[in-house]
Amino acid sequence: xxxxxxxxxxxxxxxxxxxxxxxxxxxxxxxxxxxxxxxxxxxxxxxxxxxxxxxxxxxxxxxxxxxxxxxxxxxxxxxxxxxxxxxxxxxxxxxxxxxxxxxxxxxxxxxxxxxxxxxxxxxxxxxxxxxxxxxxxxxxxxxxxxxxxxxxxx
Numbered sequence: 474x475x476x477x478x479x480x481x482x483x484x485x486x487x488x489x490x491x492x493x494x495x496x497x498x499x500x501x502x503x504x505x506x507x508x509x510x511x512x513x514x515x516x517x518x519x520x521x522x523x524x525x526x527x528x529x530x531x532x533x534x535x536x537x538x539x540x541x542x543x544x545x546x547x548x549x550x551x552x553x554x555x556x557x558x559x560x561x562x563x564x565x566x567x568x569x570x571x572x573x574x575x576x577x578x579x580x581x582x583x584x585x586x587x588x589x590x591x592x593x594x595x596x597x598x599x600x601x602x603x604x605x606x607x608x609x610x611x612x613x614x615x616x617x618x619x620x621x622x623x624x625x626x627x
Contacts, residue, residue: 484551484587485579490563491620494521495583498556508553515546518578518594521562529616539610541574541596548592559583563591566620572606573597574617 487493496517504510522541526532532540554560561581568575575595579588600607609617 482549482591484589485563485577485591486587487563487581489577489622490565490579491622492525492564493561493581494524494564496520496560496562496580498554498558498560500556503556508555509558511548511550514548514550514580514590514592517560517562517580518546518548518576518592519543521564521578522576522594522596525564525616525620526613529612531610531612531616538601539598539607539613540601541598542604543594544573544597545575545595546592548590550590551587552589554580554582554589560589563588564620565622566617567593569609569614569617569621571608574609576620 498509502509502513523532523534526541527534534540559582561583563579563581565577566574567577573595575593577591578594579591581588598607598609598613599605
């Protein structure tokens with residue numbers, strides 16, 4: 474069985490994102506090859522999305538009754554970043570459903586015009602007590618609508 478290979482995306486520019494969240498790199502983010510380890514980008518993406526929700530007063534990680542759980546993510550890498558680079562995570566909402574939201578995210582070296590890495594991140598909203606899907610709360614939905622960018626993936 475042969476699989477068609479998906480076309481590699483091009484790095485996105487800053488116009489594809491509604492918000493930028495600064496994230497500090499740490500010495501421990503570097504791998505033995507002298508650049509940020511691939512797995513660290515998922516931490517950066519998670520931190521950026523949650524920072525926006527916390528800043529808006531919509532998330533208390535320890536107490537919120539409704540929380541978003543990551544159910545899918547991916548990342549494509551274009552250029553290396555390394556500690557102590559200052560980076561910014563671009564955030565945009567690509568798709569907003571009844572119980573889920575898909576973000577487009579990218580890591581930029583501070584001030585760089587193109588993403589060093591980019592991907593998607595999907596949250597499904599659940600009731601903390603049952604872990605069952607629940608509609609996205611109205612306040613979250615308003616915030617997510619403000620993070621939409623026309624054709625974020627281009």
